[in-house]
Amino acid sequence: MSVSLTARAAVAPHARRRVRTAAAFLAPFALLFAVVYLAPIGYTVYQSLFKLHRDGLGLSAPTKVFAGLGNYVDALHDADFRASLLRVLLIGVVQVPVMLGLALVLALLLDARSTLFKRFFRLAFFLPYAVPGVVGALMWSYLVAPGLSPITAAGNALGLHLNLTSNAMLAPTIGNMLTWGWTGYNMLIIYSALQAIPPELSEAARMDGCGAFRIAWHVKIPIVRPALVLTTVFSIIGTAQLYNEPAVLQHVAPNLSSSYTPIFAAYNAVDDNNFGYAATESVLLAVLAFVLSFGFLKLVQRRGAEAAS
Incomplete structure (x- = not known):
């Protein structure tokens, strides 16, 4: 018994030193995380x-008063804000699967043994992401502007009257x-x-x-x-968090609502100096x-557990 207590007493200082060393390494990250993320x-x-x-007359400067959950009630009853939430949800339901499907196909093509010029195509596929988002949005705004669009011009030449900035075409x-x-x-x-997949599996x-195709479907994916x-x-x-694209596109599509997306709506509230309402919309969007x-x-984990069982 005495030997065991002596051993524990000898190990305890080393354990405390390890804890202090780990805390010293983690402290800078924890401080930055608290200041940059948690505090905002x-x-x-x-x-x-x-x-x-x-x-009542609106002649004096507005005052900030405690509203509790009043802003949240107002935001949830705001038809424009609810429409912006539904709009980004519908865009995501269609766009995200299409985008990830294309990304998966391109990645599989690059990973195939028979693909030539892999470095060139890898750079070509990645290049659009290297273009700043606002610059890319500006480029596309010229490509879809009714009076400038070469896509619209090509459609008119084929007898198709396209308007890529109409209300029906804004989301696509x-x-x-x-x-x-x-x-x-x-x-x-x-x-x-x-x-990172071992080549022995494909072999x-x-x-x-x-x-x-079967290797890609049953092994790689x-x-x-x-x-x-x-x-x-x-x-x-x-x-x-969609904002850049509709904000830039609004210059060539005046019919695009100033509350087209939730971030757009929150920015307009900030522009009106209604910071509390903008914060409320931001919190609801984050939720x-x-x-x-x-x-x-959770859905992926549940399906994975069902497949494993």
Whole structure:
């Protein structure tokens, strides 16, 4: 017994030193995380609890008063804000699967043994992501502007009267801009996961008589499933934060609403000096992005558990 107590007493100082060393290494990250991430979130939630109060005549400066959940009630009853949430949800439901499907196909083509000029095509596929988002949106705004668009001109020559900035075409146009800009980024993540697959697995499948399609479907895609889940979560969060494309496109599409997306609506509230309402819309958008991404992760985990059982 005494030997055991002596051994524990000798180990305890070493354990405390390890804990202190680990805490010293983690402290800079924890400090930056708290200052850059947690503090702004907390301040945003705090601001969302206040609203501007103006007197009956509106002659005096507005005062900030505590509103509790009043801003949240107003935002959820705001038809324009609800429409913006539904709009980004519908864009994401269509655009995200299309984009990730293209990214997966391109990554599989690059990973194929018979593909030539892999470095060139890898750079070509990734290049749109290297273009700054605002610059890419400006380029596409010229390509879809009614009076300038070569796409519209080509359609008119074929007897097709296209208007890529009409109300019915705004969502497909923005979805196309997102797909063009982010497919290469997601392709690179999936391609990196494909490169980590041991070549012996593909060789064994090939020796069993599997062709390229069956190897991709039964060997490669199941192994890169975590990369597909990661890119899906990133895409859900990115679509919820949609702003650059509609903000730039509005200059050539005046019919695009100033509250087309939730971020757009929150920016307009900031422009009106209604910071509490803007904070409320930001918090609701963050909650929506969290629910969608976390719900997707839980769905994937449940299906994985069912498949394993």
